[in-house]
Amino acid sequence: MASKREQQTILVGVTGCIGAYKACELVRELSRRGFRVKVVMTESATRFVAPLTFRTLSGEPVAVSLWADEPGSKVHHISLAEEASVVVIAPCTANVIAKLAHGRADDMLTTTVLATEAPVIVAPAMNTHMWRKDVTQANVNALRARGYTFVEPAYGALACGDVGEGRLADIAVIADAAQAEATRARDLSGLHVLVTAGPTHEPIDPVRFIGNRSSGKTGFAIAEEAARRGARVSLVTGPVTLPDPFGVEVVRVTTALQMRAAVLARFDSSDVVIASAAVADFRPASFASGKIKKAEAPETLALERNPDILAELGERNDGRAVLVGFAAETSGVRASAREKLLAKKLDLVVANDVSGELGFETDENRVVLVTSYAAEELPVLDKRLIARELLDRVAALVRAKRSV
Ligand SMILES: Cc1cc2nc3c(=O)[nH]c(=O)nc-3n(C[C@H](O)[C@H](O)[C@H](O)COP(=O)(O)O)c2cc1C
Known part of the structure; x- marks a missing residue:
């Protein structure tokens, strides 16, 4: 009998790179891991490797032209788009990255990618200058913001003679990324995930406020990842400069009281709450409707505690929802996290030490995931990868709750 994985199709997109031959190894590796692999090539890619090679390695027909007369009742690119559990484009040209970033669909590969709901992994390979160009980086960032996963190119000697960033990442790394996506593809579907992010600003007067440091990057990454994994996601965020993640209900608030109201209004329908916002503990006891003149400002500021x-x-939780909190500490990180877990009746606390360089405005962080039974330290990771790891644990906690 076929295992579950054997029923999953991974679509490998191959584009016009000198490293296109490395995709042969990727197809073999994914097949070896038990996936059905189908290959879609751009016309340029066929200049580097013959479709027959991929056909032989995958045991499946290779799609190149939108206009080929394919047997079957369904339009070919739509059936491929629907069948795919994951699409991985490796190696991916600067050209295909640009086309995808602009929603273009003028060949078999880009049309299939536009038509798919599956997660898309892009492993770029190109000359260092092409990769570093701001237009390429802008396209990469635009795709990332839409939930595409990038397996970054590696540093090394390039076919063009340059040395630098631009080599296709290791095939094993790309295969791992594809396998991880296939496993987690839609594991949060049917769940409502409520995420809080960013700081809150508590106004003193129209131009001054007190607040906590927070860029919102972690919370936004969590919301984006949860949506990609099939959850209905509500993101309640304090003032940050990040754009709305794709497919997420975004509620922008300013103060702790506004955040509380937006969260409580959504709590009853939530299966998971991930509270990454740095909510200000205090607010000014009074708000001056006009700017307080420097000379007239009181020496001390009276504060009130926020909820x-x-x-x-x-x-309020009746055990139904999985609750996740965050603890940013400068010392005694694990102990404070465990205290918070028990005091607030949480299922998991993401603890991090903000005494060093990592934390607030950075793209990376080092966190410890603390539950009632374990403290798991993750390495320094990009906040998007932290979101992924965290949601793996959350999905397991949801399953555990449902099985009792
Ligand atoms: C020998 C050769 C090697 C190339 N290698 C790359 C490459 O590694 N990465 C890349 O982005 N473009 C590379 N190009 C340029 C692309 O092939 C070109 O932009 C083409 O239009 C891409 O088509 P596609 O994106 O539809 O596959 C190469 C071109 C040639 C002639």
Whole structure:
């Protein structure tokens, strides 16, 4: 009997790179791991490797032209787009990255990618200058913002004679990324995930506020990843400069009280709450409607305590929802995380040490995932990868809750 994985199709897109021959190894590796592999090539790619090679390695027909007369009742690019659990384009040209970033669909590969709902992994390979060009980087960032996963090119000697970034990443790394996506493809579908992000600003007067440091990057990455894995996602965020993640309900608030109201309004329908916002613990006791003149400003500022939103959710939770909190500490990180976990009745706390260089504005962070039974330290990771790791644990916690 075919295993579950054997029923999953991974679509490998091959484009006009000198490294196109390395895709042969990728097809073999994915087949070896038990996936059905189908290859879609651009016309340029066929200048580098013959379709027959991929046909032989995959045991499946290779799609090149939109206009080929394919047997079967369904339009070929649509059937491929629907069949794919994951699409991995390796190696990917600067040209295909640009086309995808602009929603172009003028060949078999780009049309199939535009038509698919499956996660898309892009492994670029090109000359260093092509990769570093700001237009290429802007296209990469635009695709990332839309949920595409990039397996970054490696540094090394390039076919053109240059040495630098631009070599196709290792085939094993690309295969791992494809396998991970296939495994987690839609594991959060049917769930409502509520995420909070960013700081809150508590106004003193129309131009001044008190607040906490937070870029919102982690919360936005979590929301984006949860949506990609099939969840209905609501993201309640304080003031940040990040664009709305694709396919996510975004509620922009300013103060802790506004955040509390937006969260409580969505809590009953939520299966998971991930509270990454750095909510200000205090707000000014009074708000001056006009700017306070420097000479007239009081020496001290009277404060009031803000409600603890997460503790309130912990009290209200009947055990149904998985609750995740964050703890940014400068010392005693694990102990404080465990304390928070128990005090607020949480399922998991993401703890990080913000005394060093990592944390607030950085793209990377080092976190410890603390549950009632374990403390798991992750290496320094991009915040998107932290989101992925965290949601793997959250999916397991949801399954565990549902099985009791
Ligand atoms: C010998 C040769 C090697 C090339 N290698 C690459 C490459 O590694 N990466 C890349 O982005 N473009 C490369 N190009 C340029 C692309 O083939 C060209 O942009 C083409 O239009 C891409 O078509 P496609 O994106 O539809 O596959 C190469 C071109 C030639 C002639």
